Amino acid sequence: MSSSAAAPALAAEPTTILSDRVLHMQESATIAMAKKSRELAAQGIDVINLSFGEPDFQTPQYIKDAAKQALDEGYTFYTPVPGYLDLRQAICDKFQRDNNLSYKPTEIVVSTGAKQSLTNAVLALVNPGDEVIIFSPYWVSYAAIVELAEGVAVPIVGSLENDYKVTAAEFEAAITPRTKAVMYSSPCNPTGAVFSRAELGAVAEVLARHPGIFAIADEIYEYINFAGEHVSLASFPEVKNQVITINGFSKGYAMTGWRLGYLAARQDIAAACDKLQGQMTSGTCSIAQRAGLAALQGGRASADEMVQAYHRRRDLVVAMAQDIPGLKMPVPEGAFYVFPDVTAFFGRTAPDGSVLHDSGDLALYLLNDAHVASVAGDSFGAPDCIRFSTAAADDKLRTAFERIKNSLGQLQ
Ligand SMILES: Cc1ncc(COP(=O)(O)O)c(C=O)c1O
Structure with a gap:
């Protein structure tokens, strides 16, 4: 032929x-x-x-200036896979300042956006057939990421009367022997709901009763909160080791195009994410990381x-x-x-x-x-x-x- x-x-x-x-x-x-x-x-x-x-x-000017300076200073080489050490230390300082959470740089992995951090966490934890409970309504990519890992997405829907927030009792009722993880965002995309300390405390109690279940807490909208207090699930000490906290620069610092996010998790999970990322994308952009460091050093004012x-x-x-x-x-x-x-x-x-x-x-x-x-x-x-x-x-x-x-x- x-x-x-x-x-x-x-x-x-x-x-x-x-x-x-x-x-x-x-x-x-x-x-x-x-x-x-x-x-x-x-x-x-x-x-x-x-x-x-x-x-x-626009991204605040002081952050743009730091990126220009990084270029001039020659930050053009491959970066360490989990991120520059000084950036990871600044992220630890941020966790301590904003969330009363103590992490070491070895427990932080910087990625090309919170989306990659979420994907790293799911790929690191989920085996084919494992169930991942997703508090719904949920951000569009959660179910797709779970399915990419050949896990089973199990959405549970909060009621309109409860501002679409899933309750701890609804969460516990959805747990099966196959449940590996739970995912949610607070403040929530798409509903704008913010979980209170009492609500997350009740979720933490459920998690504490199920030490084999991990929570992927997406806090990317942390700063965009009109309710007042932002509560990190990991700040409940009894479950800190079961929580992977996801955050990033896209929303709070208006840095969507820079592609910069991070996760915090206990060391074995962070090391697994580092290993995954090392085979897929390597460390994220050097210039974006220097800009991210400046963003954090500038605090929350912008x-x-x-x-x-x-x-x-x-x-x-x-x-x-x-x-x-x-x-x-x-x-x-x-x-x-x-x-x-x-x-x-x-x-x-x-x-x-x-x-x-x-x-x-x-x-x-x-x-x-x-x-x-x-x-x-x-x-x-x-x-x-x-x-x-x-x-x-x-x-x-x-x-x-x-x-x-x-x-x-x-x-x-
Ligand atoms: C809830 C939620 N998580 C994660 C992301 C991804 O953020 P990033 O730009 O850091 O990848 C978004 C972006 O829309 C989001 O809404």
């Missing part, structure tokens, strides 16, 4: 060469929605994109300024959303999202005659009619809801929610 005859056969079955792992994986819903909204924007339509979980602030804006926007959006009949939601206490229940609109008819069956239909309707991009709740384990980011300028948020109100008002 000539090579030209063989070519179409390969082209006709492009997906069969791919692994089940990637074929079964869903594309990130937030990235997919952002793509659609960019397509509309390219047609000249004024789309307000509230689908992305990204601060609209984050606090941004948080004031997030707080104001939260109030603005909540007030506007409460004025839209049919949207039901708790008031977010942290992060930068609102996550209303939108079931009141299911089964309603749009002006073009199409019926909106679910939150995916509603998100598409709002994109096409209101020109506002959001993300349907199913990818967060909450198909009754829809997520809007509030990390946008006040006037954009005002216009977006006026348009949303108008479009929802047209549904029959």
Whole structure:
């Protein structure tokens, strides 16, 4: 057979060469929605994109300056796999200052973002068939990461009445002999819920009764908290050895593009993450690490300024959303999202005659009619809801929610 005859056969079955792992994986819903909204924007339509979980602030200048200085000083070589020692020491100091947690640099692994830290932790702990309980609604990538490790994601859904927070009793009821870990974020993406000391204390009590279960506590929104106290699960001494704390620079320091995150865990787990990372990506970018060190040395002041804006926007959006009949939601206490229940609109008819069956239909309707991009709740384990980011300028948020109100008002 000539090579030209063989070519179409390969082209006709492009997906069969791919692994089940990637074929079964869903594309990130937030990235997919952002793509659609960019397509509309390219047609000249004024789309307000509230689908992305990204601060609209620039990285503070002192952090940028540290990165420039790092380049000038020649920080252009491979870095130690778990991160520069002085950065890991600064992360330990941060844990002591903010979270009353004592870690050694050997218990810290710096990565290319909290997303890689989460992946490291799951790959280090989960064997095929192990169950990972996920407090739901959850951040879009949790289930995909567990499935990548051939684990079984077990979402348990908190009730709207309890601000979508899973209770310790609900957690304990979901434990089986196969449970290896539990994952959650607080402040939570997508709901904005913040677990209180009492609530996390009760979770810690359950964990203490199950020493073979590990908790992956995602604290990436730690600084974006309007409720007051941020509590680290690892700060309950009886379970510190069972907790892997995930954090990073993307949200608090507006450093999404730098790709810098970290985890803290007992030494054997940290060493396993270091080993995994050493075979996959090595140490993260030298310049980003020097910038991260400067960020931490600068303390929380720049984050606090941004948080004031997030707080104001939260109030603005909540007030506007409460004025839209049919949207039901708790008031977010942290992060930068609102996550209303939108079931009141299911089964309603749009002006073009199409019926909106679910939150995916509603998100598409709002994109096409209101020109506002959001993300349907199913990818967060909450198909009754829809997520809007509030990390946008006040006037954009005002216009977006006026348009949303108008479009929802047209549904029959
Ligand atoms: C809950 C949660 N965890 C982790 C991440 C990933 O953060 P990073 O940019 O540090 O990878 C995000 C980003 O949206 C997030 O919302």
